[in-house]
Amino acid sequence: MEPLETALTVLDYAAVAVFGASGALAAAKAKHDIITFGFFAAVTGVGGGTLRDLLIDAPVFWVARPEYIMVCLAAAVAVWVLGWGQGRDRLLLWLDALGMAAYASVGALKAISLGAPPFSAVIMGVLTATFGGVIRDVLAHQPSVLLRRELYVTPALLGAAVFVGLHQFEMPLIVSGGLGFLTAFAVRAGAILFGWQMPGFPGRA
Numbered sequence: 001m002e003p004l005e006t007a008l009t010v011l012d013y014a015a016v017a018v019f020g021a022s023g024a025l026a027a028a029k030a031k032h033d034i035i036t037f038g039f040f041a042a043v044t045g046v047g048g049g050t051l052r053d054l055l056i057d058a059p060v061f062w063v064a065r066p067e068y069i070m071v072c073l074a075a076a077v078a079v080w081v082l083g084w085g086q087g088r089d090r091l092l093l094w095l096d097a098l099g100m101a102a103y104a105s106v107g108a109l110k111a112i113s114l115g116a117p118p119f120s121a122v123i124m125g126v127l128t129a130t131f132g133g134v135i136r137d138v139l140a141h142q143p144s145v146l147l148r149r150e151l152y153v154t155p156a157l158l159g160a161a162v163f164v165g166l167h168q169f170e171m172p173l174i175v176s177g178g179l180g181f182l183t184a185f186a187v188r189a190g191a192i193l194f195g196w197q198m199p200g201f202p203g204r205a
Contacts, residue, residue: 159184
């Protein structure tokens with residue numbers, strides 16, 4: 001396996017792991033049992049990638065490679081063992097930010113590799129990066145990230161767009177992917193730390 005391909009594979013598994021951990025942390029917050037921990041972790045970890053693969057008519061990635069689900073379950077066990085302590089709400093936010101930023105580029109890259117045009121690849125990156133978090137919030141009966149003014153989809157959109165744009169100019173994958181990740185993570189970090197929001201609709205009541 002080429003070094004770059006190895007790096008992308010590691011990034012893919014890392015994104016699944018942190019998303020899985022964020023799902024397990026949501027289950028921990030609600031004091032669910034270990035089975036629900038695993039379910040939340042798996043659905044959150046692979047949910048966005050599953051939707052992407054279904055939409056671009058590709059084999060669903062984790063069916064032939066069940067180790068992705070195993071990574072999610074390992075993340076759930078780790079959260080179960082470590083428990084829910086002070087500061088874990090904040091940890092959930094940052095894990096989610098890391099997973100979102102990584103998947104914005106990874107999702108777009110897979111779409112491009114299967115022949116999707118640039119615009120569609122950006123959309124696939126956004127869906128891969130955000131859909132798992134949407135499912136997690138629905139399962140945990142939390143307000144969906146889509147209904148908050150706080151920036152969440154926007155960082156994924158910017159990260160995927162940076163990656164795809166640079167890829168179109170034939171930048172090295174490590175550069176385009178790295179800058180896509182950093183863009184998405186930086187904007188999401190700003191939203192977490194400083195409360196950045198998109199302006200709301202200014203229409204009359």
